[in-house]
Amino acid sequence: MNNFTYKRAESIEDALAQNNSGGNSSYLAGGTNLVDLMKYDLTRPDSLVDLNRVDGHHEIYETPEGGLLLGAFVTNADTAWHPIVEERYPLLSKAILAGASAQIRNMATNGGNLLQRTRCYYFYDANVPCNKREPGSGCSAIPGYNRIMAILGTSESCIAVFPSDMCVGLAALDATVHVEGPTGSRSIPFADFHRLPGDTPEIDNTLLPGEIITGIELPANGFSKNYSYLKLRDRNSYAFALVSVATGLELDGNVIREARIALGGVAHKPWRVREAEEFLAGKTADAASFGQAAEIILRGAVGFPHNAFKIELAKRAIVRNCMMALDPESQLPGAQPSV
Structure with missing residues (x-):
């Protein structure tokens, strides 16, 4: 150090x-x-x-538009267990609680969660090339052991994945990131905050130099009736996702009025395909419809020698999670999924 x-x-x-x-x-x-x-x-x-003594961004409060503003310096634990988050945005609460450990969630902040870097083992190994660590040096993961790596949005420069669970929930909720910087304040749609690697994988997000995240705004609709977060990983705790899925549904009987689906563990940013969500609008809420949406979401996915299994795993996870969202009680310990 x-x-x-x-x-x-x-x-x-x-x-x-x-x-x-x-x-x-x-x-x-x-x-x-x-x-x-x-x-x-x-x-x-x-x-x-x-930043811990900075006033004004350690709170969670309702906005005049009926949404919720999460202070950037509020801890992940306090956010997940906040009564309004639990009641109106349970998808986000479950996503946060699926990540890290209780001790880390007690320290980690909302703003910091958005800024965490990949856990690619080659990124952390200074003895091997890594374009995220040293631009232009090469990507050791492509010819190496790439089991945890990306299958969507990759480039010849990088196949690392973004590790956050919270951000997968925020992507599905269509959040907005508020920042302050040397040139003033601005708001960034969550879909535009994180970047795909392209030729510059060392740049993780669209923050400008010196900018500080001050808050994360959630819209009024939190999909509190039909939601689910599914995280598939090698062990049940303190492990990053091989594939994760956040689903929020608005239903009219058995017909889907609106759908949100975001994936984690598969790309350099939380992965959301609006075409698939638009396809589901007006469809019957069943495994067949969700399976068709999964095919749209995974369109263009490319596996590598050790992670090609993720493509089929992601498709099945989408269907399973959407079916779980039809009955959130199915997410309780010991409950059996509907598919």
Whole structure:
């Protein structure tokens, strides 16, 4: 770990000023990913600007439009167990609780969750080439052991996946990310926040230099009646997804009025295909319809020698999760899925 200076910000304005005072600076909130990256010598900030004393972004409150604003510095645990989140956005609550461990969720912040970096083992190994770590050096995962890697949105430069569970739920809910920066404030649709690798896999998102995430806004519709989050992984806790699926449905009897489906563990960002959701509108809510939607979502998927199984796994997971969303009680311990 390199030497660095430590500063505490008292406001967003103070944080922006300290970040732009020169040198290579990073913002620190929960630190559950940033500190690991520093220990592995994958990021080397000259200074850390601590945001934990910044007022105004440690709360969760309802918006005038009927939605919910999640403060960026609220912990994942406090968000998942917040009464309004549990009641109106249970899909998000379940997605958060599927991630990491209780101890990490107690420290990790909402803003930091969006900014976490891939857990690709080649990214963490300084002895092998990695375009995310050292642009232009190559991608060791493509010819290497690529079981956990992406099957959608890949490029010749990178096949790493984005690890967040919370973000898969946020993608399905069509959230908006609010940021403050040196040039002012702006709002970013969640679908536009994370990037596919292309030729610049070292750039994970669309934040501009110095910008700080201040909040995440959820729309009024939280799909509280018909929802499900399914995470398929190698062990039942403290493991990243091979494939995860967030589903929210609005139903009129057995007919789908609106559908939201987002995937994790399959791409460089949460994966959502609006064409599939539009296809489901007006269809009967059954396994056949969900299976057709799954084919649309996985269209263009490309497997590698060790992860081609993910394509079929993802299709089956979509159908299973959508059927579970028809009866959220099926997600309780010991319950059997409908398919």
